Amino acid sequence: MEIIIIETKTVPTIKVVQNGKTIYLHSKYNPMNEVYSWVENFVKIMKTNENILIIGLGAGYHIKQIALACKNQKVNVIEFNDEFYSWFIKSIFYESLSTLENVCLLSFSRLSVNEKERLFSSYSSTNIKIHKSGMDLIPEKYVPLQSLLKDLQYQQLTIDHQIDSLIENFDKNTLLNDVGIGKLRDDYRGRPMILASAGPSLTKQLPLLKEIKEEGLITIGAVGTAIKPMLKSEIIPDFFMISDPNKATLSQLVDVNIPEAKLFYLSTAFYETVLLHQGERYILYQHGFGEAENRAKKRNEPLIKTGGSVATSLLDTMIWLGAKSVALVGQDLAYTHGQSHAKGAHLQKIVNVTSNQLQVDNYDKNGLVNTSKNLTIYRKWLELYAQEHSDLSLYNCTEGGAYIENWNHIPLFKYKEIIK
Template sequence: MNTLYTLMDTLRSIIHTSETAITDIRKQHFWKTAFHIKELIFYFTQLFNNCSTLLNQQSISLLNSYLGKMLDAQNIPDYVLLGDILDLELLPCLYELQASVLAELEFPYENYFSQNTQALKQSGKAGEQLCRLLETHDFSNPDKTVYQPEPSGIGAFTLKKNFSGGSIYFHSNKNPWMEGYHFAESYAEEGIFHYAIIGLGLGYHALFMFLKDRRYRITVLEPDLNIIGLAMQMVDFSYALTEERFQIIYSPSLSELDSLVKESDCKVLIHYPTMQSMENHAVKNVLTEYFLQMSSVEEQLQSLSENFYYNIRRNDLPADSLKSRISGKPVVYLGGGPGSETHLPEIIKYKELHPDTITICAGKIYRMLLSQNFVPDYVIITDAKPSLAWQLRDLPQTAAELLYLSTASNSAVDTFCGKKYIFFQKDFAESEDFAKEHSLLLFETGGSVSTAAIDFALRMGCSTLITTGLDLAYPEKKSHAFGISGNISDTHHYISEKDIHGNKILTTATFLSYRKWIEKRLIKSGIECINLTDGLAIKGMKNLEHLDYSSI
């Protein structure tokens, strides 16, 4: 092998090990740090023994001085200093050296296709079938206008996929190895040993999950054979493919996903860039729905638990106690969409005709409704983020009362002036346990304040449910009622659907997932539901542009 390639490989290993060490130092994982320093000494020894003729004396002296500083800091021990030496001195020098090496090499630098396909052949029947597909497909010169491999800062490949009007990067342009490391650190879960990953990309995230724990079994589903072919060329999978616990499956429709989701001991993970680059909108929408649910829980778990801890200590009445007040009465829900502004006069007239109507609004538009001299009976909030408090801050106390999810922002609940009721949700263990212990109802949230409000109204036994501001789209490119947010301008990542009039309207995969949830929830309701909107139609509801007062 050309010694320049050896130098590139060695520098790549030193860079990645240094960045991993920095991460562990910041976490105060010093046992791991000591192991990484031993690795660095080994790689530096390789560098000086095998590649010194390719480095100038100034570079060798500089690297030696950094190595000495690192060992001195470790001996003190001063791990803060050690991390800074790695981060502020060694890494910039290494990246500069690697850039100069890469400039002298012909791109692409490596091709692992032969050894990877050989490993596939030895991995069993499924591997042999995939190998035959790969060997009969021409990957020698993929369409560069669509798939564009690029070198990253450490010399490993990244991949860009171009499509009409834009492009998607699958991996970091700086250090895709580190990105894979963080993926594994983020999603590995105690007691779970089977991980199904949707999306291969070039495989760094899958390989680092494989390396994370020798007990882990990794199943990768990839719908694009071109991606698998490029990955087989650019990344060495041979050490993983020869083990039974690592498998890559070519699955154009991701048909295996349903069975994997149902496996109690399997955690399904989604490689986000793969999902974003999909051209099959039906599959993409399903994955987006799942990813939103998964990431929401993963990212907010600490906030959810913290909010729950403080919220239950308020000893507010449970929302269950409102059933006698709401049961048998019409409920109007005003969401944050543009329809709440457009149709507010109709809602006011409806309430005049039906004085027993219960009105519930999303927290986001409460302030604006007050500015229109409309006071709802209830304001509902579900979001865990502290920033939610702005919706309710500096508002006068009115007759409106607050409905808040047990995990809703504690600071927002604090901010509200008025009576408050707490409700408990399914699929959050602490909430389920508390509700069971106190014989309370459990509500389905559906992932948004509007879906939670719908479930609440139905579970309370309303006679009729009327919704507005539940547009689930962008009528006239408006995102919210009352100018809360501006109009959308960049429409590239939006989905075109038909509104209730049959005209094209922009929406998102998130909105479509909410619609699907609502439609499923309404099947078992048996309650008349009316959606007053200029946006998407919802099955199970009468979708109207205007209220017909004579019939309701």
């Protein structure tokens, strides 16, 4: 590894040449502009009463700015590359951090086994921030961990790009003074449930789903995108959820009139879409958004794990409500037969397959199916959720799409028989 200090028009940056690859740990032109934006977005969503974990030393500028902005919080910094860590603590960049009392620099390899195992679980997801240098310099021996970090980084970048919308929606949604789901728990405790998503395989399940709805023995919850395909088959769910903070969700409920169905919406969901529903509305507060967590505590409401998608959010909601069992329908997590969504869903389109398309095991585990990065993250979340809640009865009845580890894979008609 060759480490070179490069001058810019503001402060020096660091160039690393490793395995024939050149990496700049900060901007080659204006490192501080990059840092200010990075820190500003982080401070907006983090919890102010918990410690902070930063992945990646870089040149230390980002660390110093966070430490100064959060003087009452401890800032722990993990570097995975031993060689770079040893160079850094002897460099000029270390000096500006050494006087900061709330900063602690750590080399991952020098942590104990227990410390490594507890590393991420010791922090709220909002208080973990991954710097590009932390990913660029991670050694090959940490590839499994790198995959986890990439997923977390992807989710954080998504939040960073939407932070202003999240805050605006939260402010407007809370002004509605809608109640939370706290009072509903006894209404659904012990009920078998179906979670209907809008994946391509939903289309073939609609006839049976209609029968199940008419029998009334199973509670049906749906994501917003699945509403229009379900209504075309005369299926009105017991409740449905929206979570996306963007205006695009409006088309999910335009010309939809189902006052008999309850609307569950995340506190940061697009507020104009929330207003379209003429029936009962319930606001949900989510883990990972500081203002939502504070408000939930004040109102004695539960916190929902989002998992990054409306379906994962709805699953955790169902479990909190006390579902006896949950069956997934239309949760393809893949582009089954080259389709993005079920017929009639507002986002439905044909997906052009490319040579570098990501592929995973299909539902029957007898072949592969095309998918994407974000769908893979949701699938991993569902797999981990089932692993961590081994006492739950969780079934994948999608009958298409991707295989979801740790879930029971059975046809929908068998789930219908099981719960009788």
